[in-house]
Amino acid sequence: MSVVKQSLYYGVGIVMMKGVSLFMMPYVTGHLPTKEYGSLEALILLADIGTILVGFGLIDAMYRFVGSSEGEKRQLLIANCFSLSLIAAVMGGGIVWLIMPWLLLYIPAKVEVYQVVLIAIPTLLDGLIAIPLTLMRMQSLAKWFCIFNVVKAIVQALLIVILLEYGFGIDGVLIAGTVSSILMLVFLLKFQWQQMGRLGYLGYSLPLLKFGGPIVISGIGMFAVTGLDKWILADKVNVEALAVYAVSVKFALILSLLMQPFCLWWFPNRIQILQQENGSQQCAEKAVIGCNLIIIIAFSMLLTVPSFIYLFFPSDYYLVAKVVVGLILVSAIKNISELMNLGCFSGESSQKQMWIQCLCAVIAVMGYYFLIPLYGVWAAVAVLGSVYSMRLALLYCVSQSLEPLPYKHTCWVKTLSLCSVAYLFHSVISATFSPWMVFISGGIISVFTFILLMYLNTFPNLYSQLKGKLTSLIFRHITDFRKV
Template sequence: MSSLKQSAYYAVGILMMKGISLVMIPYITHKMTLEEYGSLESLVLLADIGTILFGFGIVDAMYRYVGVAKGEDKRKLISNCFTLSVFVCLLGGLLIAISLPALLLVLPVKFSAYQIFLLLIPTMLDGVISIPLTLLRMNAMAKRFCFLNVFKGIIQALMTFSLLEAGYGIDGVLISGAVSSILLLICLLSYQWQEMGKFGYLKSSKLVLSFGLPVLVGGASVYMINGLDRWFLASFIGVEELAVYAVSAKFALILGLILQPYALWWFPNRVSILQLENGKKKCADKALLGVNIGIVMGTLLILTVPGLIMIILPSSYHLAGTIAVVLLAIGMIKNAGDYLNLGCYSGNSSQSQMWIQGICAIVAAVGYFVITPMFGLWGVVGVLATAYTLRLVLLYMASQSMEFLPYEHSKWLTCIVIAFFAITLNHFLGNVFTGIPEIVTGVGVSLLALFSFVKSAVIPLSDTTIMKSKPS
């Protein structure tokens, strides 16, 4: 299958896997009050940290070791990773069950024990499911990856719609998430068994965990940057403010979804590509391509999302359009940090990124604690921008010191200049032609910006430089 077809399949699969909550926003925000939607987002925050902990950094270890292993050694490593994921899932579930009374007390919103258990099911299973899904990507099985995620997305959407219409509210959303995750796992088990041969191999656990645990700490640190913001909003400001902020964040999530097809190819293969002839140049070009795609798509979304929110959401959410613009800009910065950090992963340890993520997390946590009570939503946004900018700078410096890559910085600078002029022009036109819907001027300027990006050749349309999924 060609790389272009693989990217297309990945795009559809990821849109269904992660975009279901985004697609359902107009419906859910009309079916729930601000308070109910804010309460639901409090549960989502709990699921986010759970997903990081249950993942245990094992997928990143797969990127590093399974991708370059051969034959029986590869099968053993796959078995080791899957076995560890199952053990982490079971142990984590047991610990949460034991600590449930204390957990219910510290949550910023009151929930019932059964709601936590409903949330726990997909959260626990996510770490296990991620192993066969990663194997599908590493083995270039994009079509199957797409089909399974489309299946899960459709089941989850239909159940959510049916249960909300039946009056189940938050419980309906939780039930649909749990059932769809269980069905996806059942569909993946046969493929997982085929790839690993047998369950229970653990002799490579030290190797896997030595790489995965720093990633886990780094992931938890990222959560402190991009998760504690909503905890502090719920605690100090209220769930209504959290609801508006959460909607903004979900629209900003569109950028991540658009970037996923390229990322799904790049991250499992970047270490292998680095080992090819002229690998440093190839990695530099492909990493910078990921950065530029982020800037281009982020700019187009900044120009159109506010107008879209004005049309499809209730008036109580219209502030979300303004906040989404800033969050999309922050998303571009985060994306750049994700791509310009290969040196931190090229060795046998990922501790450098762990320390960097930890430093940024401390900066964010202190900032949220001090600034959120005073400045509310905009204080949170300011801290988030500061933390991710610091992360980008530190990751780039550390990565270049460990594995220098010859980046052509003029390309991303060109992207930034075009983006700046397009956003400025859109703001000017919005002030001059006040009678025209915001979405109209946004679409017009976005088309002009897209033409400028294409003419500047920051993203080569003739060949997106995506190589074969299995570097030769």
């Protein structure tokens, strides 16, 4: 299957897997007042930290070890990863039950025991689900990856609609997530068993955990950067502020979502490509292409998302249209740093990245703690922007010291400059437009800018390839017409 076709399947799959909450946002916010939506986000915060801990960093360890193994060793490594994930899920369930009184006391919203259980079940199953899905990506089974995620998303969305219409509120959203995750795991178990053939093997646990451990610590550090802001907002301001900020964050995540077709193909394969002949050059080119994609997607979102919010959301959420502008820029910086970070994953350990994440976490925590009580959501945006900018600089420097890559920075600078000029032009001409006109004109300018960037060869070979295919298609139709 070609890279383009794989990317399309991955795109559909990941949009359905992660995008269901985004697609459902106008509907859900229409059924939940800001206070209830804020309580739902507080529970999701608990799931975020749980996913990091239960994951054990095993997905990144699979990229590193399973991807370069064959035969029986590969099967044993897969069995080892799944067994560790199962152990983590069981232990995690016991720990959640033991600390339930503490959770109910410190979650920054009023929640019930059954609600914590409902959010804990899909969280604990997430690691088990992620392993077979990752194996599908590593084996280029993009079509099956897409099918499983589409079915899960449809089931979850239908359940949300039905339960909200029957007045279940946030309980309906939680039940839908739990049921869809259980069904997903059940249907993935057959494929997983075919890949490993046994359960309970733990012989490779030491190298897997040695590699994954720092990634878990890094993940906790990143939770302090991207999760503690919401926690402090709910605790020090109110859950209504959390609701506005959380919706803004979800819109900003669209950028990451749209980058997933590229990233789902690139991340599992980058180490293998690096080890090929001329691998450094290939990796550098693909990373720059990814950066250009991030810039054009962020630019398009800046032109369209704020007006979309004014058009389709209740007035209680209008502040989102302003906050989301800053968070889209933050998301762009975050995603670029991931692409410029190959060196930290090319060795046997990921400790240097861990230390960078921890440093960012410390600075973020201090900024949130002192500034959010004073300036609310704007403080969270400013702290995030500053921390992610510092993280990008540090990761780039460390990555280049470990694995120097010949990046062509003039390519993404050209893209950024052109998009900046187009954004300023749109801001001036749309000052007196209605929200519908701002939305439509933003879309049109985005398309024309992308076409211009292809013409300027910002995306290497893409313009020439499309031009060649179009010319070939026209020529074939002319030939067929003459035959007739």
